Amino acid sequence: MTRRYNFCAGPAALPEAVLARAQDELLDYQGRGLSVMEMSHRSNEFVAIAEQTEADLRQLLGIPSNYKVLFLQGGASLQFAMLPMNLLGHGGSGNFIQTGIWGKKALTEAKRLGFRHHVAASSEASGHTKVPAQDALQISTDAAYLHYTSNETIGGLEFDYVPQAQRSDGADVPLVCDMSSNILSGPLDVSQFGVIYAGAQKNIGPAGLTLVVVRDDLLGSAPPTIPSLFDYQQLAEAGSMVNTPPTYAWYLAGLVFQWLKDDIGGLEAMDAINRRKAQKLYAAIDASELYSNPIALANRSRMNVPFVLDDARLDNAFLKEADEAGLLNLKGHRSVGGMRASLYNAVPEEAVDALIAFMADFEQRRG
Ligand code: PMP
Numbered sequence: 001m002t003r004r005y006n007f008c009a010g011p012a013a014l015p016e017a018v019l020a021r022a023q024d025e026l027l028d029y030q031g032r033g034l035s036v037m038e039m040s041h042r043s044n045e046f047v048a049i050a051e052q053t054e055a056d057l058r059q060l061l062g063i064p065s066n067y068k069v070l071f072l073q074g075g076a077s078l079q080f081a082m083l084p085m086n087l088l089g090h091g092g093s094g095n096f097i098q099t100g101i102w103g104k105k106a107l108t109e110a111k112r113l114g115f116r117h118h119v120a121a122s123s124e125a126s127g128h129t130k131v132p133a134q135d136a137l138q139i140s141t142d143a144a145y146l147h148y149t150s151n152e153t154i155g156g157l158e159f160d161y162v163p164q165a166q167r168s169d170g171a172d173v174p175l176v177c178d179m180s181s182n183i184l185s186g187p188l189d190v191s192q193f194g195v196i197y198a199g200a201q202k203n204i205g206p207a208g209l210t211l212v213v214v215r216d217d218l219l220g221s222a223p224p225t226i227p228s229l230f231d232y233q234q235l236a237e238a239g240s241m242v243n244t245p246p247t248y249a250w251y252l253a254g255l256v257f258q259w260l261k262d263d264i265g266g267l268e269a270m271d272a273i274n275r276r277k278a279q280k281l282y283a284a285i286d287a288s289e290l291y292s293n294p295i296a297l298a299n300r301s302r303m304n305v306p307f308v309l310d311d312a313r314l315d316n317a318f319l320k321e322a323d324e325a326g327l328l329n330l331k332g333h334r335s336v337g338g339m340r341a342s343l344y345n346a347v348p349e350e351a352v353d354a355l356i357a358f359m360a361d362f363e364q365r366r367g
Pocket of ligand 1: 075076078102181
């Protein structure tokens with residue numbers, strides 16, 4: 001068996017130790033004689049897995065007790081719709097900071113459903129290369145929440161600060177953050193947020209699971225006309241089991257959380273590794289004549305590193321030779337082209353070293 005280095009933006013690399021443990025437990029979970037996939041979600045065994053997973057996540061992120069943790073389906077994209085359904089039940093508008101494609105999708109979905117919306121700031125004029133500054137935010141007087149995307153996975157643009165949202169009357173506006181592509185990459189102060197959400201398939205586990213962390217006071221304002229599966233309050237009351245949850249993905253997320261705690265040593269340690277990985281790749285890009293990345297230094301994503309070759313005719317050769325060298329999935333998103341190396345938690349530092357060595361070699365051979 002040869003496992004190669006996987007730089008996919010998502011579904012992304014999983015820690016090898018997690019896959020090995022899942023393999024070990026696949027047919028017979030801890031002597032129970034069946035797979036986790038075959039268990040009732042209401043069984044004592046699965047309820048124990050579910051509770052341990054939540055407890056480990058709460059410990060890793062330091063989630064305060066006045067927040068609920070939901071394990072849902074539908075991806076981050078369904079949250080684009082569930083958020084306004086749940087948070088605008090008493091009126092008001094969703095305010096959005098626009099820093100790229102995913103933030104735009106979140107706004108477009110709220111718009112499509114007929115909710116009031118307002119662009120509080122946008123980095124579009126800079127080609128989404130620089131995050132808007134705190135003092136550029138214009139919060140509307142009817143703002144019920146401020147939504148932003150802490151890391152734009154396609155553009156490779158990451159916030160270097162947590163926005164503060166206040167209306168002109170001084171009222172605090174709950175902050176809602178799509179953390180799909182940088183959750184768990186480092187420590188976080190959850191108490192600054194009203195809602196945090198993320199699709200699992202980058203730093204949490206396999207696709208099919210969506211994590212939502214929601215502050216208690218934001219529950220209970222969804223209108224009764226929405227499906228019960230979309231109502232945070234009902235989902236929270238049922239422990240995310242209004243219907244059958246994605247049990248196996250939930251279990252795998254639990255293994256990833258244990259790996260983060262026990263093998264990595266927590267989110268501070270993860271943060272240090274991630275910074276090192278990203279810094280060395282950006283340094284290699286900046287030092288080269290062939291590769292470039294346009295993002296403002298302070299906003300360069302630690303998780304997704306897009307770069308272009310100065311001659312796009314070399315792209316195919318680059319990708320082919322990278323693949324042959326055991327470096328997978330470096331092609332940029334179809335909407336922007338070029339390359340993208342995603343350096344999520346499970347991508348080991350050796351993978352980044354191997355990529356840098358390959359890039360230098362490729363450049364030298366073309367030079
Ligand atoms: N938000 C961000 C920042 C993303 O990167 C993605 C997926 N790449 C999404 C939302 C959409 O996630 P999903 O496919 O889980 O709906």
